[in-house]
Amino acid sequence: MSATATALTKLTIDAYADLEFRTPAGISWTALLNPTELAFSRKNRYEATQSAGTSAPQQSFSGGEPDQVSIDLLLDGTGVVGNPGSIGPTLDKLVGLTTFQGDTHQPYYVHAHWGRFSFRGILTQVDVTYTLFDRAGEPLRATVKLALKEALSPQEVQAQDRPESPDLFQTWLVRDGERLDAIAHRVYGDARYWRPLAAANHLTNPRFLRPGTVLVLPPVATRTGGRR
Known part of the structure; x- marks a missing residue:
C-alpha cells in the first residue's frame, strides 16, 4: 500500500x-x-397563520x-x-x-x-x-x-431560494376592496384559481373578504380544481 x-x-x-x-x-x-x-x-x-374558518393555525415556512x-x-x-x-x-x-x-x-x-x-x-x-x-x-x-x-x-x-418558484407556501394580507379572483390573478397569473384558493382557506363566502385577513396561498403542486 x-x-x-x-x-x-x-x-x-x-x-x-x-x-x-x-x-x-x-x-x-x-x-x-x-x-x-x-x-x-x-x-x-x-x-403560524390563522385562516378564516379554521380552528387551528397553519405553519407557513418564512425562511x-x-x-x-x-x-x-x-x-x-x-x-x-x-x-x-x-x-x-x-x-x-x-x-x-x-x-x-x-x-x-x-x-x-x-x-x-x-x-x-x-x-x-x-x-x-x-x-x-x-x-x-x-x-x-x-x-x-x-x-x-x-x-x-x-x-x-x-x-x-x-x-x-428561487423566490419565483411555484412550489412554495406563501401568505397574503387582504386589503380593503380586494377580491379573491384578483388575488389569484396576481399570485398565479390566472383569476380562475380563486376556487382552490377559497378551498385552501375554507372560505364560506369567497365573494366577501374581510380586510386584515391572512390568506394561505397553496403551492402550484397542491392547487386542485382551479381550471373549470
Whole structure:
C-alpha cells in the first residue's frame, strides 16, 4: 500500500478574501489532531397563520437561517504527536482568522474541510481552554471549540431560494376592496384559481373578504380544481 493511501487526512481551514471564495487570502491552518467532535446545525423559521374558518393555525415556512457548525479540537505540544513545543503560534494563527481584513474591513471567509466534511462560512467564535504549560509558562496543551456560520454570496442565496418558484407556501394580507379572483390573478397569473384558493382557506363566502385577513396561498403542486 502506498504512502499516499495511508496518509492521515487532517482538518484544514483555508482563508479567502471574498464572499465568492475565489481569492485565497494566503492563510491556511491545519489541525495538529483531528476533531474530537463535530456538530452541524440547520434551522428553519415558521410562522403560524390563522385562516378564516379554521380552528387551528397553519405553519407557513418564512425562511431559513444560516447553517452552523461547531468543532472541538485538542492541541498538544508535549511531543506525543509531532514535534514538542509551544502551541501558542498555532493558536495565534487560528484566532487570527476571526480578525477583519485591513483592506476590505470584512472578516476572512473560511473553507473548513476534512474528508467528506466541507463547510464555507465565517469563523464567529474561538473558545480556548489551556490545560498544560511548560516551566516558562508556554502553553503545551489546550482544548479549542470553533463556531462557524454559513456565508453565501447573493447569487447563491437567490439560486437556493428561487423566490419565483411555484412550489412554495406563501401568505397574503387582504386589503380593503380586494377580491379573491384578483388575488389569484396576481399570485398565479390566472383569476380562475380563486376556487382552490377559497378551498385552501375554507372560505364560506369567497365573494366577501374581510380586510386584515391572512390568506394561505397553496403551492402550484397542491392547487386542485382551479381550471373549470
